[in-house]
Amino acid sequence: MNNQLHQGLNKEVANLFVLFTKLHHFHWFVEGNQFFILHEKFEELYDEVNELYDQFAERLITIGGKPASKLSDYLKLTTxxxxxxxxxxxxxxxxxxxxxxxxxxxxxxxxxxxxxxxxQTADLLISTVSSFEKHIWMFTAFNK
Incomplete structure (x- = not known):
């Protein structure tokens, strides 16, 4: 497969790991009158992101790539x-x-x-975009 695709998927593996970690941080440290709603929502989202993280890494392996799997690599690759x-x-x-x-x-x-x-990779990306766009809509409505 294409090196550009391997590099792009690897970057997204790193991004999903960083997002997963950030969502845990938010889940643990959220405070205030929206605590119960956000605490639960952050957990729901980090569960989804954890599944995606695994799916993206496994897709990369399937097409001949090698996903990053060290924290130091994730921090170098993430956007x-x-x-x-x-x-x-x-x-x-x-x-x-x-x-x-x-x-x-x-x-x-x-x-x-x-x-x-x-x-197959396009399908994974498209379905993830669809889910994330829905989260964007909902969190935008929540934050008004």
């Missing part, structure tokens, strides 16, 4: 930023920023995979 303690509105704002960044990258990688005739 997301680590976070510090934030209030709940800032947590949601940062999550929205991350989801939008990932949707943009997933769409670009979808084009690469389709150009290569790799519809």
């Amino acid at each position: 997301l930023k680590e976070t510090d303690n934030l209030d709940s509105n800032k947590m949601v704002g940062e999550l929205l920023q991350d989801l939008k960044q990932l949707v943009k990258e997933f769409k670009e990688l979808t084009s690469v995979s389709q150009e290569l005739g790799d519809e």
